[in-house]
Amino acid sequence: MIEIDGSYLEGGGQIVRTALALSTITGKPFRVASIRKGREKPGLKHQHLYAVRALKELCSAKVIGDELGSQTLEFIPGKINYQNMNIDIGTAGSITLLLQAVFPVAIFSDKKLIIKIRGGTDTIHSMPVDYFTNVFLPHMRGYCNYETELESRGYYPKGGGKYILRIEPLASREKTELTEQGKLIVIKGISHASKDLLHASVAERQAKSARYILNKYDVPVKIDSVYNETLSTGSGITVWALFTKNEETFINPVILGTDTLGERGKKAEKVGEEAALKLCMEIESKAAVDRHLADQLLPFLALFGGSIKTSEITDHCRTNMYTIERFLDKRFIVEGNVITV
Secondary structure (H helix, E strand, O other), rough: EEEEEEEOOOOOOOOHHHHHHHHHHHHEEEEOOOOOOOOOOOOOOOHHHHHHHHHHHHHHOOEEEOOOOOOEEEOOOOOOOOOOOEEEOOOOEEHHHHHHHHEEEEEEEEEOOEEEEEEEOOOOOOOHHHHHHHHHHHOOOOOEEEEEEEOOOOOOOOOOEEEEEEEEEOOOOOEEEEEOOOOEEEEEEEEEEEHHHHHOOOHHHHHHHHHHHHHHOOOOEEEEEEEEOOOOOOOOEEEEEEEOOOOOOEEEEEEEEEEEOOOOOOOOOHHHHHHHHHHHHHHHOOOOOHHHHHHHHHHHHHHHHHEEEEEOOOHHHHHHHHHHHHHHHOOOOEEOOEOOO
């Protein structure tokens, strides 16, 4: 039984998500205590609970502590029986955070999988669905082919977003080698808002503000403005920069991304400006992996090998290293902002 301190460093739900994925893959049981101990509402939230239950069903695991608010969880995995998943988180709990637990397991499947999740697509303290689709998933092309479908967006507090991910795992898997940024060739983005904000042109204003700042790089800046029928009012913007090492082709681009959510009382222009300025910092860091993507790539780095150079090694990153090293006979080597396995 692997013992894990759920309050280690950043002490968030990432510890539980990573432990669930690696436990299911390796067959090693774990017990985690003090889950989200330092949070305002400690213990398992809805998206953590549904991640536990999804993987519990997938590998017929024996579980103790799979209850809302539980600060201790024991997970004893069995044999994996890959099957399609249809998960309703029931709240605005983050769809993308739940996928952090499920996706690493899914790429080991011996058949195509369809994962349908209902919940929050754009919520605080989680990567938006546009970041997951356009920044994270392209880095997974060495492990699987995939298709995505965003049926609807879900903002806090009612959620109601619907996202479909179809995965076809590859037989061979590549190392992750992301240490050189390359040449910036285009910046893209999606500025979104609920339809009740259409009259105020919120999506267009977010996009215009971001575009004004990002135009300084003298490359095409393409930010789409979209409105969606949603259960709750909300908005946000995700922007990403694409680089290439070979100006003649555009294969396996380096992608850096950032995002900002709208808030009540916060001007749309400010939302766009914040996302753009954060992307400027990532671009000018000369890193090949942004600070948020780094910790998400670590499980795959540990499983398949490789190196990444990130703009910053965050506590999130170090927390994920701690969790991963409990399960895999691998050690991360950190030199400056380069992480190697």
